[in-house]
Amino acid sequence: MSVLNLRDVLPFPGGANSSDVLLNGQHLNLTTLEYWNYTLFSNGTLSNNSWCFMTELPFTPGSVLENGTFINATSCYTPMKAIGTRSAIGVGYAVAFGICLVLVLINLARHGKLYLPVEKRFYPIGRRWQWYWGCFVCATAIIGLFFGIDVDRYYIQDIPIVINVFFWFLMQMGTTALVWEAVRHWGSWMERQFIDPNPFVLHDTDRRWMFEFWVPLFFYFWLWMNFFMVIPRNWEPIIRQRSPQQTIEQAEPTATDGRFKAAAFILLICWFTIIVSIWHSIRHYEPRNRGWFNRTIGFLGYMPVRFALEIPLLLALVAYQILCSFRFRLSPLNAEDTNYVAMYLGGYTPSLLILIIQIIDGFVRPNEDRELIHQRRMRGEEINRQLGIAKKPAWWRRVNGQLPPDNMADQVLRNVREVGGGRPTARQVEALAEQRAAQVQEGQTGPGRSGATIEMNELRRANSAASSMRARGAPPPPYTPYTGKSAQRKEERIVQAAAGMLFPNSATPPAGEDRGRSSEGETAETQQRLDASERSRSTGSTVSGLSTTSPPQQVRSMLDI
Template identity: 60%
Template sequence: MSFHLNLRALPIGDNSTDTIINNVHFNLTTLNHWNYTYYPTNFTLSNDSSCVLMDSPYTPTSVLANGTFLNSTSCYSATGDIGNRARIGIAFAVVFALSLVFVLVNLKKHGELHLPAEKRFYPVGRRWQWYWAIFVCATSLVALFTGIDVDRYRVPELPIVLNVFFWFLMQMGIMALVWEGVRHWGSWMERQYIDPNPFVLKQNDKRGMFEFWLPLFFYFWLWMNFFLIVPRNWSPIEHQRSPEQTLQDAVPAATDGRFKAATFCLFVCWLTTMVSLWHSIRHYEPRNRGFFNRAIGFWGYMPFRFTLMTPLALAVVAYQGLCAWDFNLSPLKVGTNLLAMYLGGYAPTLLILIVQILGGFTRPNEDRELIRQRRERGQAIDQELGLVRKPAWWRRVNGDVSAGNMRDRIMRNVREVGGGRPTAREIERLAERRAQEAETAAENRNNTIEMNEMRRTNSVHSSIRGAAAPPPYSPHGGKSDRRRSERTVQVAASLLFPNANAEANADTSAGRGRGLEVTSDPPRRPGTSERSSSTASGLSTSGPPQQIRSMLDV
């Protein structure tokens, strides 16, 4: 109960303008002029702008004419003893601080890269769950340490607001941690699934687009929870200085429609997390037939840490909803039920954090695990092909390793090729030398063809064969040197031996398709009805061949 000071009803001091509070004399006229009110329930004296403590040892010595108290203590000072709320909060804060250390260790372990970063799987995706864990630890520490001043303040003020403000942020952070853990597990399953064959799953199909929009849907509802809770007038929560003030201001503000709607948004976030878990199991784990087999497979394929984390996350949502309907169990109340507050408000968050940390210690780094899987697949393929890989020490034992380190090898290669502008000159010199060698080889090949085809023989028919038989056909175009040389030889042979070339062409046409060389047939004797050429002979085939003495015989 609170009442206005009525000095006429109180014991009179030395005179009619004097009053006594806690054995100290004050001027009654001054107190009435500045509209001070005395609250015996908490031993405070206050008006619209000032509040002072009136119990020992904080009682002021006197009051001035301008309403200022001498040697006074403000009501908004931490003068009380630490209560049970602060003691339990300190114990929880110590555990959260230790958890922060282990979270940083897991972040370093799982955030390291041992493989080149892929555009499809960003490294930050595996780190988000640990970033949210750091956020949860930081907000919980602030909330728990500000809870100390909630007990020590005689008049509730800023500490109760800071306590519940960071507690709500901690609730949102732990829901985001569970979501990122589930989402990244699905991404890790996809990465293992496509590692043997990157083209087995498309990115723009129905599955890929669902995985693209689902995180946006989750964070939309999480931010809706944030905007329904945080941007508000928190002053009514401070009005718990008397039972009447608590019922009039604090209770309606702590159980309004915005807190209830925020609980619904947080529940949608939990449902979205379960949908993401179901989606990953459906697409990246073996499928079961039948409703009951699928339900059993859903819980069987789910990692054990999610079996613990998802019910605890639902407990977080349930307690936030309970606070929105029952003020007596809410952390927003100064003298709340501490068992309900710490058991429902902080214990589920701390357990989720512990499960996440233990799971991080038991799981290997994903890049290292992927390297191990690739090595096992390579060994299985080698066994199927019958290949036996030598161990790494085999080459060193057999001296198959070049001396020196990698820097010496690079320097040796640079000395062989050259460096800077000398390197360019060396390349030009090598190119010129190779071009010259190619030209020389082409000239030698042309000279060899001409000498072989143009040499003189003792046999007329052998000369005809050597001159009239075309060289082997080349499938390449006429732009090559060899093709031009062959045509030159054919033109020269047709000029030197025109008739023989025609006869050879005729014999070749007549003998085509028989699979025999025309030049291997015995020469025909010219009859009376046949025309004789200058190279034909009427002698017997057993006689000596005709000798060509000069170009006039041709």
Template identity: 60%
Template sequence: MFLLSTRDGFPKGDNATDTIFHNIHFNASTLNYWNYTYYPINGTLSNGSWCMLMNPPYTPKGILTNGTFINSTWCYLATDPIGDRARAGIGFAVAFALCLIFILVNLKKHGELHLPAEKRFYPIGRRWQWYWSIFVCATALVGLFTGIDVDRYHVVELPIVLNNFFWYLMQIGIIAVVWEGVRHWGSWMERQYIDPNPFVLQQNDKRGMFELWLPIIFYLWLWLNFFLIIPRNWGAIELQRSPEQTIENAIPAATDGRFKAGTFLLFVAWCTIMVSLWHSIRHYEPRNRGFFNRIIGFLGYMPFRFTLMIPLALAVVAYQGLCSWDFGLSPLNAKTNLLAMYLGGYAPTFLILVIQIIAGFMRPNEDRELLRQRRERGQALDQELGVIRKPAWWRRVNGDVSAGSMRDRIMRNVREVGGGRATGREVERLAERRAAEMESDAATRNSGIEMNGIRGANSARGGGIPGSAPPPPPYTPYGGKSDQRRSERTVEAVAGLLFPGASTNTPEGRGRGLEVANEQPRRPGTNERSSSTASGVSTSGPPQQIRSMLDI
């Protein structure tokens, strides 16, 4: 199992059946009977099922005839002190923990809604980059803290598998962070572009369909990378307990074709990010003519944080590909080059998160920014039209403050117009007031602009215009309990005020139909002209005297 194993030749003791491990005597016949083998390279004694540490202070005190050791220590325990790999891992773990706190602050800041949610721009779209950042911090913390036991385990075992399992998940997550940052920036540019005119861009054109399918294509490459790397037999990575095991088992498993293909798919996902960035700049930024001008414009319109994050994401992909070909620089190696491991495996991820956090603190909430842009457009339009709007404090100083909820405002308006059955009550009150004013002013009015004033003056003198209709009778409020009759009486009163020339000779107890000027509708003859707009009033009668709505 290990190099320099001495199954048939244990350290020599006092006789042929005796062996000595660090001044403690053991029965060599019992050890041979239970098929134990001694591995001096790491000081362990194992028979394939049981493994004991033989180095002090963990050396057993003896062995019984049934193969049981006295005061023995299991090989696969964290018995050694932490090393350089664990110390560097703790430092990076603390840094990622601090990043997690600031990421949660940015999630609250940019995830809040200050405008109604739109179907075209879901609120979760702006939060995905922070969700993936939380995922990256969580996987980094788990992987780095389990990496402490890689140094502490005397024999390579499960900790190195957990350390690399979460490291590969972290690599997937950080590429998704960069993607969501670029994708959402394009969505934010589109939102600003269509906010002045929502119909300037269609959703089912080539641009819209391209933006619909591009995220699906990106996550296809990302999940293919996941399925090529994560679901596998990780047990071969643990077989680094001797140089022979490392060469025969660990190196072929860590550099197989699936790791190489996963790196290629991760590079395709990075290229998809670049395509998304190019698409957003092409459609939502001014276009430049000429090849070199387009390159300069591409770099100029791209946010500065992407100028840093995209090369760092490419460094993540490059280091993963390097690990697929060179086992000596891979974190899968228990004795790897720590400088290459932390600078290539963890530093780019950490820097991307730091850039993302700083940019999140510098950028405002998108809803607030959109409100600010709308105010600026409104102010520009007011300046063009010459409109000067008073500031917000002007209403408060002058007492024009709409306090309370919308329900309170509606109830206050209802109370101002009378409350309850507002329409019928107010119409009856106005009709009574108008009828009283007509009776009181009929005798004193000698001239007026409205026709009812002229008629009222003539009636007061005892004369009147020949053929003119008599003044309408005073309005008598309905005292019954029927709301339907009250509405009919109100309509009759208003009709009498508007059309004083048309009398309503219908008794109070008759139906709802009112005949105009007591004439029954008749069907025109064959020689007569028919029109849907013809009046039913005879042309021989006096003209109708229509009152103004201002008199009611």
């Protein structure tokens, strides 16, 4: 749509008759043009506020039908012009930002990789935010610069100029956030190195911690205020640059209104917040100096070199945005007659240089987890040096026969070779069985010897009379319960309880008042078992006598064995 001042309107040139118009050798019906409210403008367009067509050669319409349809007409919003200075320089900057995007992604993978467990106090995303904002800056710059090509090629300005400046403002915001995240994370990294030797040297509830908690919220509040001042607004007046008169009356007042001025000064607040954050980190995590002069020298000395370069560049970017809000002649919002040197030198060069500085510093600095591991190793070596502990070289163990531990497969294989495995183990078992059988035949077996059957010994006290009888080779006497109330009785109850859990199917003496009233049948059964056990021992049999007179023992778990 082409809306111009009335002074830009031209009368229709005469034709063959009163209802004919002659435009660059083409005859058009004047009655139809007037019926559809078409107007001829001084910029060579024919428009009715809904449709706009070119009238200059070779784009002059061939004819117009009674329904208002033009034959062989060209729309005003067609990229028909050649690439100009704005587009040529913009393509070069877009290529540079594209290369930076690839390098930023490499640094993101390099510094975002973890080599230590994640700590609650230092999240991995904290070190990655500066690279995320770097990707954002590159993407917005590339989109805006490529849309700047259509700003030059469009005969009548339309949506490309809006998209171009829209992403330019987003790039300014992203660059500011990039520098902020770099400064904030540098302070976090200084804190991490400061507390790594002693995690309790700093508190989490003091003024320092409260400042570090609230200052990011303060910064992003003003950054989002800059966004809301610039982005959500009516961009239609910026498009009104289809003639010099229209640019002066509509585009320039909108591009220099109060909202653009306020947004530029809000970025200045963000810049001061970055300076305060650097001062806070140097004050708490670097050695303090006395006197204002020494503190100023220390502030500049402790500040990293990249910040000494990036902060002035960011200030230049903010200053250029403030200047654009007062001088439309220098602003990128001016589509036809802007100063391209000021536009690219002040609008895009600071962001590009800040990205380049960040990328170079990212390739120079090591991964923070690896650096922390190196610092811990150095501290350990220093402590060993102070204690007089000398670490032996790697060849020392090999020379002294102290080989390094093998993997699990080698260790298992070595153990199997020591104890035997497979068929050799079976041969050893068979040899052991034949040896024991030979000893039994020769009468060398007996209670307590190596060829005896492996049985579970009876639960007994070491100082009892039964132990002395067992030492002489006699069978143990039948169990006689003790009815007294003394420490010996207490020990017997404990032994009985343990025996009941280990041998649930074995016969236990009656509890309570019936403990001393065992029946004669139980006494005879117990005596029968003892006789059978004695016979098995005298004959050298390897089978227990208890298994013939009592039910087999049921093993429920490894505790029963």
